[in-house]
Amino acid sequence: MDSIAITKTQLDGDRMIINMGPSHPVTHGTLRIVLELQGEIITHATPEIGYLHRGVEKLGENLSYQQFIPLTDRLNYTSSMMNNVGYTMAVEKMLGISIPRRAEQIRILVSELARIADHIICLGINAVDIGAFTAFLYLFRQRETVYDLFEMAAGQRLHTSFTRVGGLFRDLPPEFIPLCEQFLKDAPKAIDELEKLLTKNPIWHDRTKGVGALSVEEAINWGYSGPCLRACGLAHDLRVKQPYLGYDQYEFDIPVGTSGDVFDRYLVRVEEMRQSLRIIRQVIKTLESGPIIIDDYKIALPPKEKVYTRMESLIHHFKLIMHGMEMPVGEVYSSTEAANGELGFYIVSDGGKNPYRIRVRPPCLPIFSSFETKVKGRLIADAVAELGSMNVIAGELDR
Amino acid sequence: MSILDTLLKNHPTSILDSYRFRGDQTAVIAPASLMPVVDSLASQDFHFLVDVTAVDWFGKTEHQTRFEVVYHWLNLGSQERLRVKVRLQENEYLPSLAIRFKTADWYEREVYDMFGIHFEGHPNLTRLLTWSDFPGHPLRKDFPLDGGDPFCMSDSTSPFTH
Secondary structure (H helix, E strand, C coil): CHHHHHHHHHCCCCEEEEEECCCCHHHCCCCEEEEEEECCEEEEEEEECCCCCCCHHHHHCCCCCCCCHHHHHCCCCCCHHHHHHHHHHHHHHHHCCCCCHHHHHHHHHHHHHHHHHHHHHHHHHHHHHHCCHHHHHHHHHHHHHHHHHHHHHHCCCCCCCCEECCEECCCCCCCHHHHHHHHHHHHHHHHHHHHHHHCCCHHHHHHHCCCCCCCHHHHHHCCCCCHHHHHHCCCCCHHHHCCCCCHHHCCCCCCCCCCCCHHHHHHHHHHHHHHHHHHHHHHHHHCCCCCCECCCCCCCCCCHHHHHHCHHHHHHHHHHHHHCCCCCEEEEEEEEEECCEEEEEEEEEECCCCCCEEEEECCHHHHHHCHHHHHCCCEHHHHHHHHHHHCCCHHHHHC | CCHHHHHHHHCCCCEEEEEEECCEEEEEECHHHHHHHHHHHHHCCCCEEEEEEEEECCCCCCCCCCEEEEEEEECCCCCCEEEEEEEECCCCEEECCCCCCCCHHHHHHHHHHHHCCEEECCCCCCCCCCCCCCCCCCCCCCCCCCCCCCCCCCCCCCCCCC
């Protein structure tokens, strides 16, 4: 086993082995990195993952399509809304249905809020790891508002399970939009404050510039996506390149970096928060009224009042719960631009109630797999900065 | 011309099956034709290996081979996607793509861990998510959902042997 080899090298002179994790403030979940140090220089970094492996894909094979939605909350638990959206979109692609426009717009709205919350966590905690505590506190007030909004919409702050196959679980409550508008006023100020604290801060520059720099070709070879890829200089964003949910109707820019280092990723994420606010503003302005779930009782549950008053709806309800949807035989891969990169769901259906195989393509797994090569020969402090800006979420990494 | 048509033209014999479903293009190949197809894809600007995974068709009589290893490619220029499926018998090996795509390193380790499929030429084919003496491969269909016993310590399915 690896650990035996490690104790051997431990005896070897001035080398030192450091266990970062499984429970360490910078690991953001439970993951372990065995660092082999020569002084403060990292000679080897062996990531060990799987501490949070719950067998989500195996469980998915034994749950119906609707029952899998709560499990998606627990993938990237900092932006569970986007996982809900990504998963239900995959099932909808399999069914070949389109959802009402209002549901699409609300999905975009909550996805962008979740993106902001996710970036806040990533940036705030990355800054805390490096030693800049204040930015974290400034931002977390805004994150609190986002979670209040989620609570209004879904009844849950973290594990939202907001989407359903064919639409949404429920419509937005009337108090949602006023609070969201207040958020649109406050959030830019908080982002400006964050920038004032960090963007021109020489200590921040020293700690982040040049750390983890990567060329675009290398990044693609490593399977990078999302802000980490864009920081390298490639304007690849699925919201623009392969528009879904009608993202093409909104105006926003894709920020890109030049070197792909921690500083560029920071700048990309900050700008993405602003662009997300821009999208939210446009969505609120153009929010259409109408149904929020598809009017097909073979896919979506009929409303409760109909179930209790009409025989046919009761039968639909019973059939849907007991036998599930009528799924076509086939396979689809559906991907969305999650906060961290391309979140893909690959579903194989044999026509049964449960998916035959369900695969989650986590955005942070390929990014994290490059960790060793990126920190080798660098200082241990750089590993901390690098790990934070990769935004590794163990729930999604291990599934 | 879509990538599927190009592949069908350039590799008429190695594509066992091909189909389109809900806008997804799929090419099914045999293990021996994986490397030529990957070369062909690289020449068509498919440089982004999005995902590697597998499907176990255990007990499904309509499938002659037990496993399918599924690769998803993306062309970053044209944004075209292609799924390549390799049909594999239980004891067959597949060439590793880890040398050409660094991202394949962990994906193949995960497939090995979850399905027990071997990739020849992989630099470090060890388990990724479970521990090294974990019995069996959890995503195989003959692996029980509850893992057999609370700590997954006993032999719940026969582990793949070299």
